[in-house]
Amino acid sequence: MKKNRLLLLFGLLLSAILVLSACGNSDDADSADEGTDGSDGNASEETNDFSVAMVTDIGGVDDKSFNQSSWEGLQAFGAENGLEEGTGYDYAQSDQDADFLPNLNRLVQQDFNMIFGVGFKLAEALKEVADQNPDTNFAIIDSVVEGDNVASITFAEHQGSFLVGVAAAMKSETGKVGFVGGEESELIKKFETGFVAGVAAVDPNIEVEVDYAESFGAPDKGKAIAANMYNNGVDVIYHASGATGNGVFAQAKDIKNGEPDRDVWVIGVDRDQYDEGAINDTNVTLTSMVKRVDTAVQQVTAQAMNGEFPGGEILTFGIEEEGISVADTNEEAYTEEVDKAVQDWKQKILDGDVTVPSTDEELETYMDSL
Numbered sequence: 001m002k003k004n005r006l007l008l009l010f011g012l013l014l015s016a017i018l019v020l021s022a023c024g025n026s027d028d029a030d031s032a033d034e035g036t037d038g039s040d041g042n043a044s045e046e047t048n049d050f051s052v053a054m055v056t057d058i059g060g061v062d063d064k065s066f067n068q069s070s071w072e073g074l075q076a077f078g079a080e081n082g083l084e085e086g087t088g089y090d091y092a093q094s095d096q097d098a099d100f101l102p103n104l105n106r107l108v109q110q111d112f113n114m115i116f117g118v119g120f121k122l123a124e125a126l127k128e129v130a131d132q133n134p135d136t137n138f139a140i141i142d143s144v145v146e147g148d149n150v151a152s153i154t155f156a157e158h159q160g161s162f163l164v165g166v167a168a169a170m171k172s173e174t175g176k177v178g179f180v181g182g183e184e185s186e187l188i189k190k191f192e193t194g195f196v197a198g199v200a201a202v203d204p205n206i207e208v209e210v211d212y213a214e215s216f217g218a219p220d221k222g223k224a225i226a227a228n229m230y231n232n233g234v235d236v237i238y239h240a241s242g243a244t245g246n247g248v249f250a251q252a253k254d255i256k257n258g259e260p261d262r263d264v265w266v267i268g269v270d271r272d273q274y275d276e277g278a279i280n281d282t283n284v285t286l287t288s289m290v291k292r293v294d295t296a297v298q299q300v301t302a303q304a305m306n307g308e309f310p311g312g313e314i315l316t317f318g319i320e321e322e323g324i325s326v327a328d329t330n331e332e333a334y335t336e337e338v339d340k341a342v343q344d345w346k347q348k349i350l351d352g353d354v355t356v357p358s359t360d361e362e363l364e365t366y367m368d369s370l
Contacts (some may be wrong), residue, residue, distance in 0.1 A: 034203050044131065048324035050305045052077065053090045053112040054297075055103040057119035058217045059242035061091050066242055066293060069271040070118045070141065073297030080298075081305070100125035108133050114304045116141060116297060120187050120218075126150070137304045141293060142187055144314055151310045153296050155188070156318030158194030158358040159349055160289040161238070163326045164267045166197020166345050167287050168236040169206050170338045171265060178209045182216035182241035186359075191240035191269070191289075193363040201345060201354075204370050208363040209234055213244045223246030229254055230264055236286060245269065249276045253285040262344055265333065274329040287334050288327040296323060319349060 054074060056067040071091055078089040090112070100122050107115050107128060115136060117126040120143035127145045130138045134149055144152040168177045171270035179195050181188045196208050209229055213221040223242035226237055228250065237252070239245035243267070252264045256279055266277055268288030277285030296317050303309050317323020326342055328334050348354045357363040 001328055004293040019049065019070055024135055050081070051083070051090075051112045052114040052301050052304070053092065053107045053110075054115075054116035054118055055092045055100060055107065055122060056094050057100075057121050057242070058094055058096060059119075060217070060311070063094060063217075063243040064246060064273060064276055065268075065270040066141075066291075067118050069291070069293040070116065070297050072271075074116075074301070075296030076294065076297045077301050093270065094122075094220075097121060104129040108136055113137060114139070114309075119143075120185065121183075124298070136172070137309045139297075139300050139361055141296070146312070148311045149309075150255050150312070151300055152314045153300060154293050154314060154316045155293075155296075155323055155330075156316060156356075157240075157289070157324070158190040158197075158292065158356045159319050160291065160324040160326065161191045161194030161240070162198035162201070162349070162356045163342050163346055164238055164289045165195040165200075166202055166342050167198075167326065167334070167338050168195070168238060168265075168267060169199040170341050171204035171286055172206060172236050173263065174233045174235045175203075175205065176207045176209065176232065176234045178226075178237040179210070180222060180225050180229075180237060180239040180241050180245065181210070181212040182244055183214055184212045188240055188281075190358045191238075193358055193360060195238050197357050197363060197366050198345070200367060200370055202341065204367070209283065216242030216244055218246035219250065220246045225250045226251035235263055236265040236267065238289070240269045240289075244364075245273075249273070249284065252277070253279045256282065256284055272327040272329055274327065277330070283330050283333070285330055285333075287330065287338075290325045292317065292323045292325070319346060 054070055059067050061067050061071045074089045083089050092107055094100055094103055104125055116137050117140045122141055123143040123145050126138055126140050130150050137149055139151040139153055141153045179192050181192060199206050199208055211225045222241055226248040229237055239247055239248045249266050252266045255264050265286040266284050267286050270291045272290055273288045274285045277283045303306045328339060357366045
């Protein structure tokens with residue numbers, strides 16, 4: 001009897017061990033499937049294997065503008081997904097147009113899953129490389145390239161330029177404002193025409209002086225153009241010229257250093273360029289037309305990583321998509337009165353009461369309607 005009881009107890013103990021062992025294996029399997037953050041473990045492994053890179057235009061990755069904003073987007077994506085710089089995300093610097101093609105090919109050879117061409121000037125080179133490498137995902141910023149493995153990222157720059165044109169007109173005391181472009185092109189024309197229209201919306205009698213540096217990487221030329229404009233009575237300059245715009249800021253700060261009581265302003269572009277206007281205890285940056293290139297880069301990269309890459313699509317980021325905004329960082333210069341005017345015109349654009357021109361022909365029609 002005692003022997004049977006011991007056998008029964010042993011059997012119960014063995015059963016308990018088997019049950020506990022099964023539960024442990026189940027938990028381990030669940031842990032492997034879920035990951036420590038509750039996400040799918042396999043997805044996490046795929047995330048770590050994903051890699052993305054970009055090729056700059058000649059403005060450079062630290063141009064305090066367009067390229068820098070794109071790079072900040074990749075850095076943010078890398079940080080969010082545990083990627084290491086150099087292998088998980090990286091960039092290739094272009095010092096001249098001839099660097100575009102070899103830089104793109106080098107990144108392909110390094111097996112990056114997603115490659116961005118930053119700026120419309122890379123469109124031709126990116127098209128060639130994308131056609132040759134159908135298994136790699138590409139994206140072009142500020143241009144349209146056809147291809148099932150290419151996403152074209154565009155922005156409604158004319159809308160944002162219209163709004164900073166309103167700000168310039170509200171701020172100007174001389175009745176003369178300026179626009180400095182990089183290379184004259186269909187893209188930069190969107191900035192120019194939107195700005196001119198915004199100024200005219202407030203006061204069609206304000207004069208807008210326009211000049212092009214014919215380069216996105218010539219701060220010395222930007223400084224010379226700005227000096228000429230300020231000497232001609234312009235008191236607010238909007239630049240859409242990449243690193244060339246650094247010279248516009250430099251000239252405004254030089255004037256402010258020599259004549260502290262004189263009001264000269266710069267409107268930045270692509271990212272909030274408030275820091276570029278800092279001088280002593282003041283700042284010459286009135287506002288900036290912010291293109292959320294960083295957000296667009298992060299969004300499209302995430303889609304690619306998740307198997308939802310928008311290949312063959314044209315993506316447009318405007319005011320409604322929160323891809324365009326106006327910086328209000330300089331609270332002393334960008335007053336409530338200026339902001340109210342900007343917000344009022346922004347709402348008119350959103351409501352469809354105003355169609356912002358993006359070409360010379362559309363601008364002419366718009367001006368005739370005032």
